[in-house]
Amino acid sequence: MSVYYMNGAFRPLEEVSLPLTDLVIQRGVGVFESVKIIGRKVLAITAHMKRLEESALGAGIKIGGTGVIDEITRALREGSLRDDCPGGGECAVAKAYITGGDAIDRGFFTAPRFFVIFSQMDPIFPEGCENGVALQPTAERRPYPLVKSINYLFGLMQTAGLDDMLECLYCPDGYATETLRSSFFVVLGGRLVTAPEGTVLKGVTRDIVIELAKADGIAVEERRPEVSEFALAEEAFITNSLYGVIPVIRIGGTAIGNGKPGPVSARLLELYDANIEKWLDR
Amino acid sequence: MSVYYMNGAFRPLEEVSLPLTDLVIQRGVGVFESVKIIGRKVLAITAHMKRLEESALGAGIKIGGTGVIDEITRALREGSLRDDCPGGGECAVAKAYITGGDAIDRGFFTAPRFFVIFSQMDPIFPEGCENGVALQPTAERRPYPLVKSINYLFGLMQTAGLDDMLECLYCPDGYATETLRSSFFVVLGGRLVTAPEGTVLKGVTRDIVIELAKADGIAVEERRPEVSEFALAEEAFITNSLYGVIPVIRIGGTAIGNGKPGPVSARLLELYDANIEKWLDR
Numbered sequence: 030m031s032v033y034y035m036n037g038a039f040r041p042l043e044e045v046s047l048p049l050t051d052l053v054i055q056r057g058v059g060v061f062e063s064v065k066i067i068g069r070k071v072l073a074i075t076a077h078m079k080r081l082e083e084s085a086l087g088a089g090i091k092i093g094g095t096g097v098i099d100e101i102t103r104a105l106r107e108g109s110l111r112d113d114c115p116g117g118g119e120c121a122v123a124k125a126y127i128t129g130g131d132a133i134d135r136g137f138f139t140a141p142r143f144f145v146i147f148s149q150m151d152p153i154f155p156e157g158c159e160n161g162v163a164l165q166p167t168a169e170r171r172p173y174p175l176v177k178s179i180n181y182l183f184g185l186m187q188t189a190g191l192d193d194m195l196e197c198l199y200c201p202d203g204y205a206t207e208t209l210r211s212s213f214f215v216v217l218g219g220r221l222v223t224a225p226e227g228t229v230l231k232g233v234t235r236d237i238v239i240e241l242a243k244a245d246g247i248a249v250e251e252r253r254p255e256v257s258e259f260a261l262a263e264e265a266f267i268t269n270s271l272y273g274v275i276p277v278i279r280i281g282g283t284a285i286g287n288g289k290p291g292p293v294s295a296r297l298l299e300l301y302d303a304n305i306e307k308w309l310d311r
Numbered sequence: 312m313s314v315y316y317m318n319g320a321f322r323p324l325e326e327v328s329l330p331l332t333d334l335v336i337q338r339g340v341g342v343f344e345s346v347k348i349i350g351r352k353v354l355a356i357t358a359h360m361k362r363l364e365e366s367a368l369g370a371g372i373k374i375g376g377t378g379v380i381d382e383i384t385r386a387l388r389e390g391s392l393r394d395d396c397p398g399g400g401e402c403a404v405a406k407a408y409i410t411g412g413d414a415i416d417r418g419f420f421t422a423p424r425f426f427v428i429f430s431q432m433d434p435i436f437p438e439g440c441e442n443g444v445a446l447q448p449t450a451e452r453r454p455y456p457l458v459k460s461i462n463y464l465f466g467l468m469q470t471a472g473l474d475d476m477l478e479c480l481y482c483p484d485g486y487a488t489e490t491l492r493s494s495f496f497v498v499l500g501g502r503l504v505t506a507p508e509g510t511v512l513k514g515v516t517r518d519i520v521i522e523l524a525k526a527d528g529i530a531v532e533e534r535r536p537e538v539s540e541f542a543l544a545e546e547a548f549i550t551n552s553l554y555g556v557i558p559v560i561r562i563g564g565t566a567i568g569n570g571k572p573g574p575v576s577a578r579l580l581e582l583y584d585a586n587i588e589k590w591l592d593r
Contacts, residue, residue, distance in 0.1 A: 033331060046328035047336060049315060049426060054329060055406070056463040057339045088464060089471040124337070129464075136471030144331060169454065172465045180462040181338040182370060182411075183454045189371040189418030 058129025060084035161278035211267035264291035340411025342366035443560035546573035
């Protein structure tokens, strides 16, 4: 069961819909954030709301002075405290969207709509976190990585029918950048290597993990790993707001390390779980 | 005023909406076609419906055996004959969409929705057809050109705030391919030069114009024009289903030819208008 916030109130699914005139339907004009709710608190809410605002700005969706971000922030907090919050508010995901609405003025979207969907976490996936996952490499890239838009179709197409692949790994020009929904790291000579900001979506969990790694004495090198380095890597992992740190054991046909989750990923997930409280409702 | 066909009937706007669960809203999973209605007949309906079917297939939207294409085809014909067809059915645009729906199975979208929107043609734009238009070049490219998806956001962003630019011209790696909504041609030494199929969306009007040009003794070379050739071109033009042939007089800061619509574009538009009847309801 999901819970929906739209037009100033929490509503059932039957009351929340978009008219066919909205440009998110006709032309893919929409940006969003997925945030995690843990123990009735929202994880890293400030960083997510900042990125949502920047995505809207980058996409030309005019929300300046409208209070949209404040209202979404309030809805996230209120939704996590409600009796009907999925997972009893202990563990849930909230997706906040801002759409292009119906109006274009000189290429800008001047009458946006917005809504939030609260859902249960996928109960099957944690196995992947334990056993590691496989990624499908693609020469495609994520266009405009600083705008987290809803345009996921071409990324989803990369793994259609590939049951064993969690998601695609964008590797334009022979360099690994990020996956469809996560930041990407390899471990080389004990150091973390990950694409620098600007070439990839500004990952909220990416930043947390880098902070935790450095404090733990693990060096971090911000450059795009070469595809040719996959075979040399001791480990690889991805990070995202919903699952934290997820070990990667295979990329395409290439096994990573010994093909099993490694100690660095395990250490970072341990640090992440131990420290996550610091980022709740912050 | 617009007219909407959805769920088996023509309906007013208040009755046509999509639930927030549809993947076209959450993840940009949708394909579409824009077709022109002239004199209560649909222009090049077979070619458009074939492309819509191929787009759905390419995007992993499962419509095989569902009769969706047949129903959309019937709706287009029926809508063009209705009393409330915009423009009295003499001149209108119909946009047919197929969305991802709510269900993903192994990366395929197994419960699509579909609808058609009938609208008036923009009454302001024909001036652009007469006086010529300017295009904004971008190093971006249209991903997956054989899938006409709704993912237009990054293309729209290229011309936000640029009042004088009709739309962007994708020029990846120094080669011109197509614009956001149209096929692109330059005239070089009296020959038409345009990107080959497969590198660009299979343009319905592109194919008609190439057929008419060849029959008129105008040579057509199918290769991507180099950006460096813009300054050498006698003329440039774009083609699309709604406006036929539109002269291009400037690309970024580069004037094309003498900066005015030229005789080849004019001849092709003349041929197009004179022969368009052959493609009505065909």
